[in-house]
Amino acid sequence: MPVALSAPVLLPPVAGVRVAVAAAGIRYPGRKDLTLLVLDPGTQVAALFTRNRFRAAPVLVAEAHLAASSAVRALVINTGNANAGTGVAGAQAAADSCRVVAEALGCAPEQVLPFSTGVIGEPVDLAGKIAAALPVALGALDADGWLAAADAIRTTDTVAKGAFRRLFLGGKEVTVTGIAKGSGMIRPDMATMLAFIATDAALAPDLPRPLLAAAVEKSFNRITVDGDTSTNDAAVLMATGAAGNVPVHAGSEDQHALLQAVTEVAQELAQAIVRDGEGATKFIPIRVQGGRDAAECLQVAYRMAHSPLIKTAFFASDPNWGRLLAAIGAAGIEDLDVSRVQIRLGELAIVRDGARDPDYREEAGQQVMAQAEIPITVDLGRGTAVEEIWTCDLSYDYVRINADYRS
Known part of the structure; x- marks a missing residue:
């Protein structure tokens, strides 16, 4: 649906x-x-x-x-x-x-x-x-x-x-x-x-x-x-x-x-x-700010949006924020200072200065992840550029729909 x-x-x-x-x-x-x-x-x-x-x-x-x-x-x-x-x-x-x-x-x-x-x-x-x-x-x-x-x-x-x-x-x-x-x-x-x-x-x-x-x-x-x-x-x-x-x-x-x-x-x-993504159950806006330019922000955003590990975690409502860090780090920004990275799920701060926010609690993360719309905000802490893209989760139905597409 x-x-x-x-x-x-x-x-x-x-x-x-x-x-x-x-x-x-x-x-x-x-x-x-x-x-x-x-x-x-x-x-x-x-x-x-x-x-x-x-x-x-x-x-x-x-x-x-x-x-x-x-x-x-x-x-x-x-x-x-x-x-x-x-x-x-x-x-x-x-x-x-x-x-x-x-x-x-x-x-x-x-x-x-x-x-x-x-x-x-x-x-x-x-x-x-x-x-x-x-x-x-x-x-x-x-x-x-x-x-x-x-x-x-x-x-x-x-x-x-x-x-x-x-x-x-x-x-x-x-x-x-x-x-x-x-x-x-x-x-x-x-x-x-x-x-x-x-x-x-x-x-x-x-x-x-x-x-x-x-x-x-x-x-x-x-x-x-x-x-x-x-x-x-x-x-x-x-x-x-x-x-x-x-x-x-x-x-x-x-x-x-x-x-x-x-x-x-x-x-x-x-x-x-x-x-209406095939099998989608979550709508996920990804906003990347604090980049040096728009291209850099989009590079990070799409790396996150294309991660099967992130997309399946969102389908499962699992606040496995380590997957977010891994995708950001793999986005190809060679001089990224990870100690300046901040991440929020909705209004909930989960990562501060490149590590788990001291006030973050797993129960709060699960509450956010259970929602149908889950905005992600990433601050790279290296500039003023801001970009936003929109993606969805990856569910069992995505595999079923595409496996049966020609039948």
Whole structure:
């Protein structure tokens, strides 16, 4: 069960975006596994993709289409098959999927971006199955389709993930709505498994990509479930301009306000992925402060978050703080002065000056560890940098889910 997480009950429409889902039978018959987003002309689109060297065919095709066309008209998303590790045939399948959608919409194939998630390395007739399901999807297009889409893009996710914010820019109300999927194979190396955020704000032409990159850096690039980076990671920002505000320019007050809203949506989605980590029972924010720079803080935080010994101790509610010390010491900071390290679990001080805090009691540690959310704060005592990431524990169910994933 996810940690203090439930499916969204409201995801407001974004003017200029219509959404639909359909059952294409890509892996399981009858499952709604096809999602279509159709964008009004003039919509600006930016995307970031995985840095995994075995990048999936839809990632490569989407990148190429973004480079070839500045007028994206549709996104086509399938679950059940990642179309990764599929070679030339997979690339053709991704391109053909765009072609059949483009023919139905009356646009160029380069104006369609494909996204896939599911099992890696399995061939499938994506284009044929998508073409067969397209009439249903096109007939179901609706501005209020975001909740259905959040559910349809799931794989091992136990709940749909969505978030939204509303704000005023130049006197015009603006909406930011986003959905994401992800539960395992999560240590994004740019974004998450799949995330789609749309706004009706009007933006200056040079703003969408840096806006997305800044939001991703403080959200999807701050989470890890198991340290594995997917072949299919993608994060997309769509800005339709339908709100009618004066276009937002870099450095303006409106830009800062919009960035905050987009970042908040992205952070809510990112944290939802961790809360719904495969088999997760604990949500664990790790804050590392007192570093010389941000990179150093993240180096320590991720070393802790990726330690199976730490993650299993948290699953067992065992305040085995020696595992925290060991991970910090193994993080690769050669000149770390361990006598200056401080550690807290929540508000409870467990390590002071590199050793057990004199006031620490095991019973108090067990009380904190029994909670569903357990913040860890580490102070390295060597600078002013601060960074925070979000992770979860490692349970029996993580092994079960991944052992049974293809069955």
